[in-house]
Amino acid sequence: MPAPTIMLAGKGLAAALTVGDLTARAGLDVLALLVLVGWLYRRRRTVPEMPLALTALNLGLFAAMTAISAGKFPAGVGFGLFGIISLVRLRSAAFTVRDVSYAFVALVIALGNGLPQRQTWLIIGMDVLLLAAVLLVDDPASHQLTRTTRITLDRVYGDADEIRADLTARLGTAPLAIEVDEIDYVRETTRVTARYPVEETAQVFIPGQRDAQTLTPAAADAAEGTSR
Numbered sequence: 001m002p003a004p005t006i007m008l009a010g011k012g013l014a015a016a017l018t019v020g021d022l023t024a025r026a027g028l029d030v031l032a033l034l035v036l037v038g039w040l041y042r043r044r045r046t047v048p049e050m051p052l053a054l055t056a057l058n059l060g061l062f063a064a065m066t067a068i069s070a071g072k073f074p075a076g077v078g079f080g081l082f083g084i085i086s087l088v089r090l091r092s093a094a095f096t097v098r099d100v101s102y103a104f105v106a107l108v109i110a111l112g113n114g115l116p117q118r119q120t121w122l123i124i125g126m127d128v129l130l131l132a133a134v135l136l137v138d139d140p141a142s143h144q145l146t147r148t149t150r151i152t153l154d155r156v157y158g159d160a161d162e163i164r165a166d167l168t169a170r171l172g173t174a175p176l177a178i179e180v181d182e183i184d185y186v187r188e189t190t191r192v193t194a195r196y197p198v199e200e201t202a203q204v205f206i207p208g209q210r211d212a213q214t215l216t217p218a219a220a221d222a223a224e225g226t227s228r
Contacts, residue, residue, distance in 0.1 A: 029113035044140035058106040065114025
């Protein structure tokens with residue numbers, strides 16, 4: 001008895017989409033997503049919002065690809081889809097380049113699994129290759145725990161060494177990287193973004209409070225999120 005099919009209004013990439021094919025591709029996508037987000041990404045201390053963002057990006061793109069490839073759509077619809085995806089940005093300072101990399105992998109997995117009329121071995125091979133690359137390259141033991149924060153300093157500095165010295169005194173540790181965002185000669189202030197190492201209990205400087213507070217990593221993330 002032939003497998004049940006979902007007949008389409010028009011001819012697209014697939015004249016008929018079998019329920020079995022759709023179920024298999026969706027299962028592979030969810031399985032790959034569980035490995036990527038549930039295991040690989042959670043091996044290190046993560047941004048609490050990122051698992052939801054990665055899941056939404058992956059499943060949303062998979063659903064969109066399935067809908068577009070299942071029927072007859074103008075080419076502009078496809079370009080519009082990727083135009084919308086290009087507008088998605090992880091704008092918070094808590095999101096690192098590594099977080100964006102995981103988001104890119106989640107999108108590629110959804111794109112590959114969402115295309116119909118592909119050999120199952122090809123889809124599985126692509127998913128395994130991507131996940132294996134992330135497993136080998138992103139080793140949590142090789143990464144130092146860091147935090148990024150934006151700070152407004154109440155003076156204008158002559159060079160980068162003065163900024164580094166001032167931030168070291170304020171943060172209690174030497175920053176790993178400093179980026180000057182704005183220099184205001186009228187108000188005599190300097191806005192910088194600093195990335196600095198933190199321990200299991202980190203000092204977090206909250207605007208409006210003179211002294212730093214020592215918090216656990218979870219509390220530190222919450223406090224820093226409210227201070228932006």
